[in-house]
Amino acid sequence: MADCLTARDLNLGHVGRRSGGFTLAVENLHLDIAEHEFVVIVGPSGCGKTTFLEAVAGLVPVTSGTLELHGKQIKGPGPERSLVFQQASLYPWRTVLSNVLFGLQMQGRLTAKSRAHARDLLEVAGLGHVADKYPHELSGGMRQRANLARALATDPTLLLLDEPFSALDAQNRELLQDELLRIWQADEVSAKKTALFVTHDVNEAVLLADRVLVFSPSPAKVALELRIDAPRPRDAVWRRSAEFLAYGDTILEQLRIEALRHTPTPLARTHDDSDAPAPGAHGEVSDQERDDAGAVRLGSAAQ
Amino acid sequence: MLGLAGGLVVLVIWQAAAGFGLVDVTFSSSPIRTVRAGAHLFATGEIWSPLGATGYELLWGLGITFLLGIPIGLVLGRYKVLHDMTEPIVNVLYSVPYVMFLPIIIFWFGLDNVSRVIVIVWAGILPLIINITAGVRNLDTDYTRVATVFCTPRLKFFTNIALPATLPYILAGIRLAVGRGLVGAIVAELFLASNGLGYFVQNKTSNFDVDSAMAGIVLLAAVALLLNWAVRLIERRFTHWAGAK
Ligand SMILES: Nc1ncnc2c1ncn2[C@@H]1O[C@H](COP(=O)(O)OP(=O)(O)O)[C@@H](O)[C@H]1O
Ligand SMILES: [Mg+2]
Numbered sequence: 160m161a162d163c164l165t166a167r168d169l170n171l172g173h174v175g176r177r178s179g180g181f182t183l184a185v186e187n188l189h190l191d192i193a194e195h196e197f198v199v200i201v202g203p204s205g206c207g208k209t210t211f212l213e214a215v216a217g218l219v220p221v222t223s224g225t226l227e228l229h230g231k232q233i234k235g236p237g238p239e240r241s242l243v244f245q246q247a248s249l250y251p252w253r254t255v256l257s258n259v260l261f262g263l264q265m266q267g268r269l270t271a272k273s274r275a276h277a278r279d280l281l282e283v284a285g286l287g288h289v290a291d292k293y294p295h296e297l298s299g300g301m302r303q304r305a306n307l308a309r310a311l312a313t314d315p316t317l318l319l320l321d322e323p324f325s326a327l328d329a330q331n332r333e334l335l336q337d338e339l340l341r342i343w344q345a346d347e348v349s350a351k352k353t354a355l356f357v358t359h360d361v362n363e364a365v366l367l368a369d370r371v372l373v374f375s376p377s378p379a380k381v382a383l384e385l386r387i388d389a390p391r392p393r394d395a396v397w398r399r400s401a402e403f404l405a406y407g408d409t410i411l412e413q414l415r416i417e418a419l420r421h422t423p424t425p426l427a428r429t430h431d432d433s434d435a436p437a438p439g440a441h442g443e444v445s446d447q448e449r450d451d452a453g454a455v456r457l458g459s460a461a462q
Numbered sequence: 463m464l465g466l467a468g469g470l471v472v473l474v475i476w477q478a479a480a481g482f483g484l485v486d487v488t489f490s491s492s493p494i495r496t497v498r499a500g501a502h503l504f505a506t507g508e509i510w511s512p513l514g515a516t517g518y519e520l521l522w523g524l525g526i527t528f529l530l531g532i533p534i535g536l537v538l539g540r541y542k543v544l545h546d547m548t549e550p551i552v553n554v555l556y557s558v559p560y561v562m563f564l565p566i567i568i569f570w571f572g573l574d575n576v577s578r579v580i581v582i583v584w585a586g587i588l589p590l591i592i593n594i595t596a597g598v599r600n601l602d603t604d605y606t607r608v609a610t611v612f613c614t615p616r617l618k619f620f621t622n623i624a625l626p627a628t629l630p631y632i633l634a635g636i637r638l639a640v641g642r643g644l645v646g647a648i649v650a651e652l653f654l655a656s657n658g659l660g661y662f663v664q665n666k667t668s669n670f671d672v673d674s675a676m677a678g679i680v681l682l683a684a685v686a687l688l689l690n691w692a693v694r695l696i697e698r699r700f701t702h703w704a705g706a707k
C-alpha cells in the first residue's frame with residue numbers, strides 16, 4: 160500500500176518563549192504510515208506526541224529531517240489534513256453548525272454539497288438537535304463530537320487526533336471511541352481516511368488501532384511497533400477478551416522498560432515508589448510516565 | 463433603581479433649596495424652572511439648531527473613529543512589529559490632554575465643522591485602539607491554532623476570528639470613545655464658539671439665562687445616556703457568549 164506519511168531522521172523542538180533556548184521534543188524519528196491506515200501513537204505525557212502531531216498538521220516547523228505527506232515535504236497546514244484538538248477549541252460566538260462549517264468557509268469550499276455533508280456529519284455525531292446552539296450550551300462530550308465533526312467536514316485525507324477523549328469521563332470516552340470507529344468505517348464521501356491518533360491511554364490505543372507505535376519519553380522515538388490483528392468492527396466482547404488484554408500488556412511492558420531506561424540515576428531507580436521527585440527534567444518526565452502506566456494498569460485489571 | 467432614587471433625592475434638595483430661597487434661582491435655576499425652560503426651547507424650536515449641530519458632529523466624528531479605530535486596533539494587535547513601533551506614540555498621544563492640540567487643529571483646519579470632527583476623532587480613537595490592540599494580543603491561542611490548521615487566509619482571519627473574538631474589547635473601547643468623543647465635541651464648541659450644545663450652554667450662561675443653560679446640560683446628559691444605552695444593547699445582543707465559554 161502507498162505511504163501517506165513518512166518521517167526520516169525527524170527532529171522537532173520548541174523555542175522557549177521566555178528563555179529563548181531550544182528544547183528537543185522529537186529526536187531522529189523514523190516512521191511510515193500507509194494510506195487508509197489507523198495508527199495510534201502511545202506515549203507518556205510530555206514525550207512529544209502533540210509536538211509530532213502538530214508538525215504533521217503544519218503548526219510546528221520541522222527542525223531537521225524529512226516529514227513527507229504523499230511524497231511532499233510538509234511546510235505548513237493544508238486542506239487535505241485536519242486536526243482534532245485536545246481541547247474542543249470551538250469558537251464560542253459561532254453555533255455548532257457554523258463551527259462545523261468553519262474549515263469549509265475558510266477554504267472557500269462552502270457549497271450546497273459540502274454543507275449537506277456537514278449536516279449529515281452532525282446527524283451521525285448525534286448533534287443534529289443542537290446544530291443551532293452555542294458551544295457553552297453543550298456538554299463536554301458534545302463539544303468533542305463537534306470538534307470531530309469540524310475536522311471531518313473538510314473531508315481530509317489525513318485525520319489527526321490529539322488525545323481527543325482524554326478530558327471525558329470513562330463512559331463518554333467509550334461511547335465516543337465507538338462512534339469514531341463507526342464514522343471512520345462508514346465514511347462514504349471519499350475512501351476511508353488515514354487516521355493518526357495520539358493518546359496516553361493504552362486501552363484506547365488497542366481498541367482503535369491497526370497499528371500502535373509506542374513512543375519513548377522525551378525526546379520521542381519509536382520504541383515499539385505493534386500490529387493489532389483484530390477484525391473490525393470491534394465490539395464490546397472483543398474489548399474484554401484475553402487477546403485485547405495481552406496487546407495492552409505488551410504495550411505497558413514496553414512503556415515501563417522505556418521509563419526505567421530514562422530514569423537518570425541509580426538512586427532514583429531504587430526509590431521507585433517514593434514520592435521524592437527524581438532530579439532533572441528527565442526524572443520528572445519518567446515519574447509522570449510511571450503514574451500514567453500505573454493508572455492504566457489498574458484500569459485494565461479492574462475490567 | 464438605587465441610582466434613580468439618588469438622582470431624585472438630588473432633584474428634591476435642589477428644588478427645596480431654590481424654593482426656600484437658600485440659593486438664588488437667577489444663578490442656580492431649579493428643576494422645575496429647568497423643565498419649563500426646556501419645554502420652551504422645544505416649543506420655539508430654538509434648541510434644534512444647536513442639538514442638530516452637535517449630533518451632526520458626533521455622527522461624523524464617532525463614525526470616523528469606529529471606521530478607522532477598529533481596523534487599526536486589529537492590525538496593531540496582530541502584528542508585533544507594528545505594535546512595538548506605534549505603542550510609544552499611541553501612549554504619548556493618549557496621555558497628553560488632547561485639548562493642548564486644539565489651537566493647532568484650529569490653525570490647520572479652521573473654525574468650521576472639520577476641526578470639530580477632528581477633535582472628536584482625536585479624543586475618542588486612542589482609547590478605542592488601545593483597547594482593541596490589547597484584545598487581539600490576548601487572543602486565545604486555541605483560536606489562532608484552529609484558524610491556522612484550517613488554512614484561514616489573512617483577511618478572513620480578521621473578519622471571522624479577530625473581530626468577533628475581540629468584540630467585548632471593541633465595545634468597551636467604543637463606550638470609552640463615545641464618552642471622550644462627547645467631551646471632545648463640547649470642548650471644541652466652547653473653543654470654536656459658533657454652534658452646538660456646548661456653545662449654546664455657554665452663550666445662555668453669559669446672558670444669565672441659567673434655566674436654558676441647565677436645560678441644555680440636561681439634554682446633553684440625555685444624549686450621553688442614549689449613546690451609552692445603544693452600546694449596551696449591542697453588547698447584550700452580540701456578546702452573550704463571552705464569559706460563558
Ligand atoms: N510551546 C512550547 N514551548 C516550549 N516547549 C514546549 C511547548 N510545547 C511543548 N513543549 C515541550 O515539548 C515536550 C513535548 O511536549 P508535547 O509534545 O506537548 O508532549 P505530549 O503531547 O506527549 O504530552 C515537553 O517537554 C514540553 O514541555
Ligand atoms: Mg499532548
